[in-house]
Amino acid sequence: MLEVIDLTVAYGPVVALHGVSLTVADGSITTVLGANGAGKTTLVRTISGLTRPRGGSVRLDGRDITNLAPEDIARLGVAHVPQGQGVLAELTVDENLRLGGLWRRDPRGQREALGEAYELFPPLAQRRHLAAFSLSGGERQMLSVGRALVARAGVLLLDEPSLGLARLVLVQIMARIKTLVKDRGLTVLLIEQNAKSALSVADEGIVLHLGKVVARGRAHQLLSEEGLRHAYLGF
């Protein structure tokens, strides 16, 4: 379970998050919605340790991880896929995938996990030994998610996976993620600007506006709330 409690983050005098709280239960998808500048990316960066909060805390399965270094948070099984997918373009597909689970020092488990990742995303298997910069946007997204799989991550933080992807490709990738959530109890925090498609895959939703939570609830409820849709979600 991932808990964010009363999180406040500021960049100098600019406060990006004001006392944001949220909980993502194991084996569920929570989406964080909001316009540009709402604080969505700041939220995931703070969870994964890249940004230090001014106040509040982040807990993983009850353990306080607020002040851990990003690499230590990653080693607790939190996989953050940054905006623009964060593949290491100069390394091959295979190297990118392997890197995800190196810290486990478990070569056998690693090989199995690699096999699973290639099985889940066949296009990656065909491009195994190519540098990641030759991949399409969709393949890069697959690579990032596959990497989280190789890391045996329990929590997946996805920052705007829809950015620059064809709708069909996104739907396919989200379907795979949904399978992982159901079969393995993967916990997903999905950051999205595209509210409609995010709410259609998520269990819970939260709407951020200028760093504050302005609405939260079951995803299907948020989808049907007329006023909210007009005011913040734009559809």
Place this chain on the structure above:
Amino acid sequence: MTRFFVLTLNGLTQGAIYASMALALVLIWRATKIINFAQGAMAMFTTYLVLFAIEHGAPYWLGFIVALATGLLIGAVVERVIVRPVESAPPLNVVILTLGLLLFLEALAPMAFGGQIKSFPPAFSIVGLRFGASQIAFSPFDLFTLGSVVAVMILLLVLFQKTNLGLRMRASAFNPEVSRLLGVRVGRMLTLGWALASLVGALAGVLIAPSVLLYPTFMDDVLVFGFTAAVLGGLDSAVGAVIGGLVMGFALSYVGGYFGSDLDTVGALVILIAVLMVRPRGIFAVQRFREV
């Protein structure tokens, strides 16, 4: 013709040494986007330590190991103590710091080891090999120089391309933030990168010392030529650094041999300008991003 042959062999050996200095610079550039101007001075210092050990009765080989070990250590210490605290400052600050370190080490060396010019013993004879009646301008020590540079390069290649540690180091160099998100301890990888670079630099110092004599600024030329070689190779490419080093070795050997050794440095400069006019980003600059 004989003269050409002699100069070529000489260029090959010198080139191998410039190549290792260039490689040291490239390793650090790739990891931190910093030109370490103290690379030569650090190697000077380790070379003095070797001489100190030998003068106090240590056999050459022990000294050689001392050079490599202290090279590793000095690289790691410099990264941790000098570079790490200014990590987030503009890159220029760090570059100025490495210049400061260069001045510091070149001032410290005469105090610690004496400022007079000293001779440095080679591992093997520096008298040319004999084939039957004729002697060629290639000594067992030249062979050792070439051999050890090639060996170090192969070891580095295996480390970077074939091991998990190398994979982590490459990832940290390409994108530290994403690497941290993947659980890579980037800080340790940077320290290790500096340590390895400094080891390669230390090797260059021990190999060139017998032919140029030892004094506190004796590595300055090697740094300049190594830097030129690294730029020729594109700064980002290890293979480029090696080839750049060999190009410099041959070119300087021919310039020195045919036009007089006063023109060495001018020759280096002319080559640098000529190559950068044709390929502004170096011969082996890698194209990183796909054009969409």
